[in-house]
Amino acid sequence: MTTRALPMRVPAPGLPARVRIHEVGPRDGLQNEKGTVPTEVKAQFIRRLAVAGLTTIEATSFVHPKWVPQLADAEALFPLVGDIADVGDVSLPVLVPNERGLDRALALGARSIAVFGSATETFAARNLNRTVDESLAMFAPVVARAKAEKASVRGYLSMCFGDPWEGAVPVAQVVRVAKALMDLGCDELSLGDTIGVATPGHVTALLTALNEAGVATPAMGVHFHDTYGQALSNTLAALRHGVSTVDASAGGLGGCPYAESATGNLATEDLVWMLDGLGIETGVDLDELTATSVWLAGHLGRPSPSRTVRALTPSTSSPSHKE
Amino acid sequence: MTTRALPMRVPAPGLPARVRIHEVGPRDGLQNEKGTVPTEVKAQFIRRLAVAGLTTIEATSFVHPKWVPQLADAEALFPLVGDIADVGDVSLPVLVPNERGLDRALALGARSIAVFGSATETFAARNLNRTVDESLAMFAPVVARAKAEKASVRGYLSMCFGDPWEGAVPVAQVVRVAKALMDLGCDELSLGDTIGVATPGHVTALLTALNEAGVATPAMGVHFHDTYGQALSNTLAALRHGVSTVDASAGGLGGCPYAESATGNLATEDLVWMLDGLGIETGVDLDELTATSVWLAGHLGRPSPSRTVRALTPSTSSPSHKE
Numbered sequence: 001m002t003t004r005a006l007p008m009r010v011p012a013p014g015l016p017a018r019v020r021i022h023e024v025g026p027r028d029g030l031q032n033e034k035g036t037v038p039t040e041v042k043a044q045f046i047r048r049l050a051v052a053g054l055t056t057i058e059a060t061s062f063v064h065p066k067w068v069p070q071l072a073d074a075e076a077l078f079p080l081v082g083d084i085a086d087v088g089d090v091s092l093p094v095l096v097p098n099e100r101g102l103d104r105a106l107a108l109g110a111r112s113i114a115v116f117g118s119a120t121e122t123f124a125a126r127n128l129n130r131t132v133d134e135s136l137a138m139f140a141p142v143v144a145r146a147k148a149e150k151a152s153v154r155g156y157l158s159m160c161f162g163d164p165w166e167g168a169v170p171v172a173q174v175v176r177v178a179k180a181l182m183d184l185g186c187d188e189l190s191l192g193d194t195i196g197v198a199t200p201g202h203v204t205a206l207l208t209a210l211n212e213a214g215v216a217t218p219a220m221g222v223h224f225h226d227t228y229g230q231a232l233s234n235t236l237a238a239l240r241h242g243v244s245t246v247d248a249s250a251g252g253l254g255g256c257p258y259a260e261s262a263t264g265n266l267a268t269e270d271l272v273w274m275l276d277g278l279g280i281e282t283g284v285d286l287d288e289l290t291a292t293s294v295w296l297a298g299h300l301g302r303p304s305p306s307r308t309v310r311a312l313t314p315s316t317s318s319p320s321h322k323e
Numbered sequence: 324m325t326t327r328a329l330p331m332r333v334p335a336p337g338l339p340a341r342v343r344i345h346e347v348g349p350r351d352g353l354q355n356e357k358g359t360v361p362t363e364v365k366a367q368f369i370r371r372l373a374v375a376g377l378t379t380i381e382a383t384s385f386v387h388p389k390w391v392p393q394l395a396d397a398e399a400l401f402p403l404v405g406d407i408a409d410v411g412d413v414s415l416p417v418l419v420p421n422e423r424g425l426d427r428a429l430a431l432g433a434r435s436i437a438v439f440g441s442a443t444e445t446f447a448a449r450n451l452n453r454t455v456d457e458s459l460a461m462f463a464p465v466v467a468r469a470k471a472e473k474a475s476v477r478g479y480l481s482m483c484f485g486d487p488w489e490g491a492v493p494v495a496q497v498v499r500v501a502k503a504l505m506d507l508g509c510d511e512l513s514l515g516d517t518i519g520v521a522t523p524g525h526v527t528a529l530l531t532a533l534n535e536a537g538v539a540t541p542a543m544g545v546h547f548h549d550t551y552g553q554a555l556s557n558t559l560a561a562l563r564h565g566v567s568t569v570d571a572s573a574g575g576l577g578g579c580p581y582a583e584s585a586t587g588n589l590a591t592e593d594l595v596w597m598l599d600g601l602g603i604e605t606g607v608d609l610d611e612l613t614a615t616s617v618w619l620a621g622h623l624g625r626p627s628p629s630r631t632v633r634a635l636t637p638s639t640s641s642p643s644h645k646e
Binding site for chain 1: 484590597600631
């Protein structure tokens with residue numbers, strides 16, 4: 001563990017004092033990695049993330065193993081980490097696709113669940129085999145039952161900015177589905193730029209339109225992908241709007257199973273570097289987190305795509321950088 | 324050439340209507356690449372950048388070849404591209420270290436020069452073999468003679484946010500040297516985050532302090548490195564301050580000669596993606612620029628580290644990304 005003098009802490013006015021990072025590495029990250037990680041390694045990964053100070057760690061998914069074989073061990077994994085949720089203030093949300101997934105999650109003691117919707121018809125058809133409205137109808141009893149069981153519910157909304165088949169996604173279309181998810185009873189949204197095409201003005205426009213539709217800023221999380229290198233500047237735009245829940249993936253895990261150093265999700269380390277510099281509290285120890293990502297990269301057999309991980313560990317994650 | 328529907332154009336209030344990109348790929352980029360590029364390829368690179376719409380292309384450096392062997396062909400290169408400056412509104416600045424470098428540049432017809440200073444004593448000693456004040460004294464006659472010849476002068480200031488030996492660099496220290504460069508007669512500053520450690524609040528604090536010291540915002544350029552993935556969010560902070568001159572390197576060239584996909588300079592393509600999305604005019608054709616970077620990457624034998632280049636050319640620059 002090193003003590004770093006950098007980044008220098010210089011707050012900027014008008015930003016949240018604290019950000020809750022919703023760590024998606026174990027679920028969204030690992031489900032999109034080529035290599036399959038042993039259940040015990042996943043459990044250790046989640047424990048190490050908690051030790052690094054992350055308080056919301058999406059643990060796994062109860063989607064049918066046929067669709068996401070990387071997370072087929074949810075039933076075995078969750079009991080290995082469930083106790084973390086009893087210690088301190090750590091939450092371990094799990095993704096559930098339908099009532100059957102909810103049954104499995106609740107039976108294992110999950111107290112925070114997420115459903116995964118789409119803002120576009122094409123992605124809903126391809127990913128959920130349903131129309132957008134049919135998917136909302138499928139989520140309705142899931143959310144209602146979860147709420148009745150006093151579980152918290154997050155509503156993922158993918159393709160909020162662009163869609164690989166439909167192109168640019170109109171803000172009004174996103175607002176309609178987002179509002180519908182909130183009306184079902186979701187506690188929080190995760191607004192996903194699934195293909196990484198958003199830019200800051202677009203982010204602000206969507207958040208503003210959601211406010212105007214009655215969705216309060218504290219209920220909004222943002223989920224940016226770094227496909228075009230835009231994830232962190234989009235996050236900054238969201239912070240300026242008042243958003244204080246940001247999704248990120250340790251080491252930039254996930255998003256591209258086939259390219260050695262391509263990236264999908266915003267890397268938690270890159271996010272923490274910015275938030276540390278801005279003096280925004282996260283509770284995360286960047287060095288501990290970086291060590292965790294380097295350790296996991298060893299299990300995956302590929303270097304972390306996170307620029308911060310690479311810069312902080314030149315000898316282990318990439319050749320050294322000459323200044 | 325493809326017609327892309329994305330990014331969707333959604334302006335954000337309070338940003339400049341137009342940004343001038345100061346393209347540093349041929350100089351700052353290539354001087355930090357391991358491979359040496361033939362002079363004819365460099366000339367073609369510069370021409371292609373101009374065709375892509377870049378209007379300020381730093382062409383080369385008249386530093387002694389002993390120090391920067393990659394640019395030892397400045398005398399041969401400049402005549403091959405000097406005519407570009409006569410067509411339209413393209414400027415081809417060159418770096419000059421001292422009066423002898425200035426003589427060489429002026430003799431070849433250069434009409435825009437840059438000097439390269441340091442905000443820290445350690446880097447001044449290591450890079451310039453002088454104290455900061457001695458380096459300013461060395462620049463004084465260079466700037467004066469360049470101005471007398473009606474050449475424009477840019478003052479690079481490196482280590483404005485952090486220094487690998489000194490750690491965090493106090494804002495007041497940067498302001499003192501920046502002000503001194505302006506007092507020598509520089510038309511513009513390039514405020515460099517040479518090791519990539521800045522965060523947005525720090526950027527705003529420095530720009531504000533410079534304003535208070537009498538440096539006007541139009542005289543400020545920003546030069547961010549992406550070592551920790553912060554370059555684009557720092558750029559956004561500078562744009563919000565009113566800065567409209569941004570340095571970037573085509574394809575993210577330079578900065579790390581030893582790591583295959585590590586990055587140094589902000590990639591021009593990643594910048595243009597954001598500016599296009601924000602509806603900020605640059606005059607740059609992103610597809611033409613991306614094709615240029617892919618072409619040059621072939622000559623360098625390594626893929627571009629720019630996320631946008633990789634995303635736009637999955638078949639040529641990296642394996643494809645599954646959505």
